[in-house]
Amino acid sequence: MSAEKIEDVLIVGAGPTGLSLAITLRRYGIPVRIIDRAMQPSSVSKALAIWSASLEAMQGMNVIDDFLRDGARLNALCIGDGSRQLARMEVGEGIDSPFPFPLLIPQSETERLLNARLSDLGVTVERGVELTSLSQDDDGATATLNHANGRTEMARARYLVGCDGARSEVRRALDIAFEGSTEPQTFLLGDVRIDGGGLDHKNIYLWWRRGGTVALFPFEEETWRIFAIRGNDTAADIPPTLDELQGRADRYGPPGMRLRDPSWLSAFRINERVAARYRAGRCFLAGDAAHVHSPAGGQGMNTGIQDAVNLGWKLAHALQGIGDANLLLDSYEPERRAIARDVVKAAEQKLHLAFSSGDAMRIIKDIAVSIFGNLSIVQKRLQVELSETEIVYRDGPLVTLGAPPHNARRTDVGARARDAIITVAGQRQPLWPLLSEPRHTLLLFEDAESPFDASELIDFTDTRLAILRLTPENDPDKQVRARYRQQAPGWVLIRPDQVVAARGDGSDLTGLNRYLDRVLRSQKSSEIASVTSPNQGLATHEADGVLAP
Numbered sequence: 303m304s305a306e307k308i309e310d311v312l313i314v315g316a317g318p319t320g321l322s323l324a325i326t327l328r329r330y331g332i333p334v335r336i337i338d339r340a341m342q343p344s345s346v347s348k349a350l351a352i353w354s355a356s357l358e359a360m361q362g363m364n365v366i367d368d369f370l371r372d373g374a375r376l377n378a379l380c381i382g383d384g385s386r387q388l389a390r391m392e393v394g395e396g397i398d399s400p401f402p403f404p405l406l407i408p409q410s411e412t413e414r415l416l417n418a419r420l421s422d423l424g425v426t427v428e429r430g431v432e433l434t435s436l437s438q439d440d441d442g443a444t445a446t447l448n449h450a451n452g453r454t455e456m457a458r459a460r461y462l463v464g465c466d467g468a469r470s471e472v473r474r475a476l477d478i479a480f481e482g483s484t485e486p487q488t489f490l491l492g493d494v495r496i497d498g499g500g501l502d503h504k505n506i507y508l509w510w511r512r513g514g515t516v517a518l519f520p521f522e523e524e525t526w527r528i529f530a531i532r533g534n535d536t537a538a539d540i541p542p543t544l545d546e547l548q549g550r551a552d553r554y555g556p557p558g559m560r561l562r563d564p565s566w567l568s569a570f571r572i573n574e575r576v577a578a579r580y581r582a583g584r585c586f587l588a589g590d591a592a593h594v595h596s597p598a599g600g601q602g603m604n605t606g607i608q609d610a611v612n613l614g615w616k617l618a619h620a621l622q623g624i625g626d627a628n629l630l631l632d633s634y635e636p637e638r639r640a641i642a643r644d645v646v647k648a649a650e651q652k653l654h655l656a657f658s659s660g661d662a663m664r665i666i667k668d669i670a671v672s673i674f675g676n677l678s679i680v681q682k683r684l685q686v687e688l689s690e691t692e693i694v695y696r697d698g699p700l701v702t703l704g705a706p707p708h709n710a711r712r713t714d715v716g717a718r719a720r721d722a723i724i725t726v727a728g729q730r731q732p733l734w735p736l737l738s739e740p741r742h743t744l745l746l747f748e749d750a751e752s753p754f755d756a757s758e759l760i761d762f763t764d765t766r767l768a769i770l771r772l773t774p775e776n777d778p779d780k781q782v783r784a785r786y787r788q789q790a791p792g793w794v795l796i797r798p799d800q801v802v803a804a805r806g807d808g809s810d811l812t813g814l815n816r817y818l819d820r821v822l823r824s825q826k827s828s829e830i831a832s833v834t835s836p837n838q839g840l841a842t843h844e845a846d847g848v849l850a851p
Contacts, residue, residue: 308442309335310621312459314472316340316427318349318409319589319606320465321416325363326614328423329740332621335459336425339432339466341450343417346566347408347493350521351376351600354689355718356607357401358800362738366401368415373405374521377504381671384511385557388671393506396682397689398712400721400734404688406521409603436462436475436585443584461617463586465610468573470591476582482575482646485596485653488532490542490550493566496526499559507556513659514554519600525565529597530554531657532569542567572596574650576642580635588613593642598652601645604690608799609638615740615798624766625821629699636698641690648687691718695801703817704795704804713786715804719796722782725775733782736770737800742822744769744814745794747783754793754809759818766822 311327313320316338324334352360352369360366379391394403417427430450437444443462447455464472473480496518501507503526507518517529530550532542544564551559577592589606613634620627686692695701695716706715713720721734737743746754748771759767772782786794792807795814804817 309459315466323610330618337431349603354399373407485572516555595646595649596653633698633700
């Protein structure tokens with residue numbers, strides 16, 4: 303059972319994270335193999351919300367139009383106690399994004415759309431294939447794969463990524479601890495139709511009374527997901543019945559609801575855990591294999607998708623012999639693990655607040671929500687946090703290379719780029735699509751009298767770097783300058799995952815050249831022989847006349 307060939311990347315797990323990683327790699331021309339032990343794609347809804355930062359990533363994967371067509375925009379979060387609505391929090395207020403709203407779409411549909419995109423890129427998920435053991439050396443990883451027909455295969459890959467969920471076999475094989483805890487309560491979940499209750503199918507409802515809480519999430523055309531806590535008198539591993547959920551709805555939820563036609567009923571415990579490491583040699587963890595938390599806020603799948611986009615371009619560079627592979631791949635864990643820890647902590651706090659019980663806590667929650675929940679500033683802060691558009695990478699060798707300020711904020715090094723309106727051939731258009739291509743983008747903020755001399759960057763301006771000159775002609779209202787806080791001449795370099803890599807004032811390109819030399823310069827063939835594919839090609843991209851070498 304020897305490995306017959308070596309794959310560039312073997313992805314274990316074909317959920318949203320694994321599919322997003324495979325799509326990202328294919329956009330760079332990287333051959334990938336993706337396997338999943340399940341014989342069929344998931345048919346249940348699971349995760350429901352896609353937030354703004356993930357929608358931005360969907361544009362980079364060229365699937366955003368499909369998601370906007372098939373998903374439903376969420377309008378509001380309504381919070382109440384008994385017959386009273388305490389607050390209505392509009393969703394989308396304050397989110398600075400080309401997609402300033404969460405989109406409600408079942409995870410099964412998310413996977414279907416991503417699968418279709420991956421198929422267009424020439425890759426088919428291999429189903430009924432399970433990883434049972436894993437070893438690695440300096441040149442790659444070797445996985446034992448069991449196929450549904452009984453065949454055992456030894457698969458060899460230069461890099462292996464475990465996107466195989468909370469019970470990750472990859473994580474177990476790498477002996478990486480899953481640090482954290484398990485909530486003591488058993489939670490109930492049901493996907494049902496609901497009559498009555500005065501519910502608006504474009505709103506989320508969080509309701510409490512009589513010492514308990516229910517949460518209601520809309521999706522598809524008429525379906526609702528209902529969450530509640532099970533009492534201590536019922537075993538945790540017994541699936542709920544519709545009658546049990548109806549009892550919770552009657553006792554704790556908006557009055558008058560009648561549940562019917564369940565399509566999924568489940569009882570589960572909530573874990574709040576983060577992997578101790580995201581990288582072990584040639585192997586990586588992403589998505590639920592690296593972090594799990596409560597569904598409060600709906601950020602689990604979103605965080606996994608952004609893991610994939612972050613890791614994908616770095617793996618592609620390493621395999622293509624572009625930049626310092628060790629610097630790039632070592633940057634994945636400190637950037638993404640810190641974000642996961644923050645997300646897990648915030649989700650835990652939201653869960654405890656929402657489902658806390660007792661008469662005293664009910665009074666406190668009623669007062670707090672009535673006062674603060676209706677304040678615009680509070681609503682905006684919550685939505686911006688959930689959207690993940692304001693996250694800032696503060697650690698790791700790649701961020702350090704860009705020399706960030708001590709208190710980095712939006713459009714500083716490590717923070718996300720911003721959309722803006724530019725003028726091209728007399729037509730106004732958004733900047734964001736240009737930032738969503740699989741390459742770095744350099745924004746040069748020029749004065750008419752003193753354009754930048756970019757001739758020294760010519761070595762990078764193929765598929766690795768696009769240069770966008772911001773002049774009075776294509777930025778007549780100075781909107782891009784304002785959005786990037788760059789009124790005087792200067793430059794901003796943006797990574798393929800729409801994160802600011804480096805920036806500087808004036809015509810001094812020293813910091814830019816330092817970054818480009820470590821991240822975009824081709825390595826000598828002798829230095830990259832162990833990581834590059836012999837038949838690897840570079841895709842070409844054009845940018846409709848606004849990009850200049």
